[in-house]
Amino acid sequence: MSSSVTEATDVTMPQMGVSVAEGTVVAWHVKVGDTVAADQTVCEVSTDKIDTEVPAPAAGVVSEILVEVEQTVPVGAVLARLGGEGGAQGTQNRVSPERGRVEINGQGEHRYYSPVVRRIAADKHVDLERIQGSGRNGRVRKQDVLAAAETQEPPLHIESPYRPDEPDVPAPVSKTGETTTLSRMRRQIGEHMKRSQQTAATCTTWAEADMTAVEQARAKSGLTALPHVARACITALAEHPALNATLEGEDYAVHHSVNLGIAVSLGENGLIVPVIHNAQDLSVQGLAGRIKDLARRARAGQLSPDETRGGTFTITNPGQYGSIMATPVINQPQVAILDLEAVVKRPVVIDDAIAIRAMTILGLSWDHRALDGVLAAQFLATLRGELESVR
């Protein structure tokens, strides 16, 4: 090995406080190959909303950066390596620990084991760290491992045919994919959804509806099915106002106006639910215009706060990819959400004859704390009637 190892200096995660066990790298100020002066800031780390600059312990050339931004590592972990000014070639000498050789810096905490020794130790279930080596400089030799294998008690489970599989070392997933931290939006959605599932007693009721009338109407109007369903839904809510409601703690509020939330996918960026306030006052055309406008502005990040608040009922409409059923999560603190999936032509029986009709499955998730299944079924029956009589 080259002598450059002794010249190398590690930049480690500093001890930022007695109670601090780890820190997150938030920014690198240098890159590999940069020359740094002693005390120059090489990176910044964060813990408990405190950012701390990490200075270089000595002058040198950055030979390696071992921790990426947003990675959290324990105090003392090596963040980067600095080579001596002679241009130490630390990188070339570094061999992955998997391959058998462990970088030694300073005292020999890590020992070198030959491949033979490692293989025998693995076969015999011998922990190499516990063996006193008899070789030069305390190196563990083959004989040492075999002797240790003779004397050690077999592990209790080793003869049992029922022994549990050893927990696999986390598979090296990184070979085939990559790990990223969830975006802020994803975490917010996650928190909102989890809160709903922890709060509501969610049930889902399905009903089949014949969308032939809607299909004909939309062919005429040039609109999508969604505004037609939204309009029918508003009418059904007028008949069953208990579903146009919010439940916060024990306060159950039935609302006079329908503030209709429409889930809008932002593609990879997530999902937002803009709200059409007083949707009961709008026609199918009016609803179509508002939905289009809200969706466009949601995707452009131009919604105002009021446009995402105050919803009393939500429709989600992921059906364009052909899925036929889903169990939507209620948008808290509302008590119900309607899921509209694909409209598919199917053979159906009408008056004892088989006909081809455009069918869909309407899914209503509702909160069993606020209402019972019969109301959900009645609402779906009304909605279905409205959809089938669209002109």
Place this chain on the structure above:
Amino acid sequence: MTELWVCHAGLLDYREALALQQRLCAARQDGLIPDTMLLLEHPAVVTRGRRAAPEDLPFGEAWLAERGVDVVDVNRGGKLTYHGPGQLVGYPIVAVDDVVAYVRLLERALISALAEQGVSAHARVEDGPDYTGVWVEDRKIASIGVHVSRGVATHGFAVNVDNDMAPWTWFTACGLPSVQMTSVAAELTGPDPDCMDCFAKRAGHAVAKELGARQRLVTPARLESALNAVPA
């Protein structure tokens, strides 16, 4: 007993205050001034740390600008926060060794200053780092964010005293979507026109006490001359 210089700087633009902090920090690092704390208010501004995500600011800069709110990107950690008139901002430029202990110290100081003002507040250490700050029940009244460079802290704390609370709902504060913010005025009944002056004095006193230092009030002019005396 060591001294903590405390400077009541009034209403100061965020960028100007940042430049002042950086000069104070450099002087403190070189041991040319004692520990110093700025107490001030900012005109309405959302500051965006390095770790803020675009969706934390869902309504966009133009929308905020229409409402008189400036957006400033800062070279600090953390996410988004809001400052505005009626919020007391404290920037202690002090030497620290244990940064977590320092944050806990700031929390204790603010809790005791709030108690004197009649607001019973607490810290939420057990809830984890995202909950750093001071809370009244589960409502957040004060935010804390610190940057340490060569052993000297910059940035600090912000306490909602009698500010307009609406801007807090215009973005995701501190990366916690569900946090409700509160203020001294909202927690106390009855209007108190001297609320801010009074609380600023209490905060200065409380931070000095927790640091084990004697508070010495310095004027902005005095601070400026001390900085100018520092050889460049």
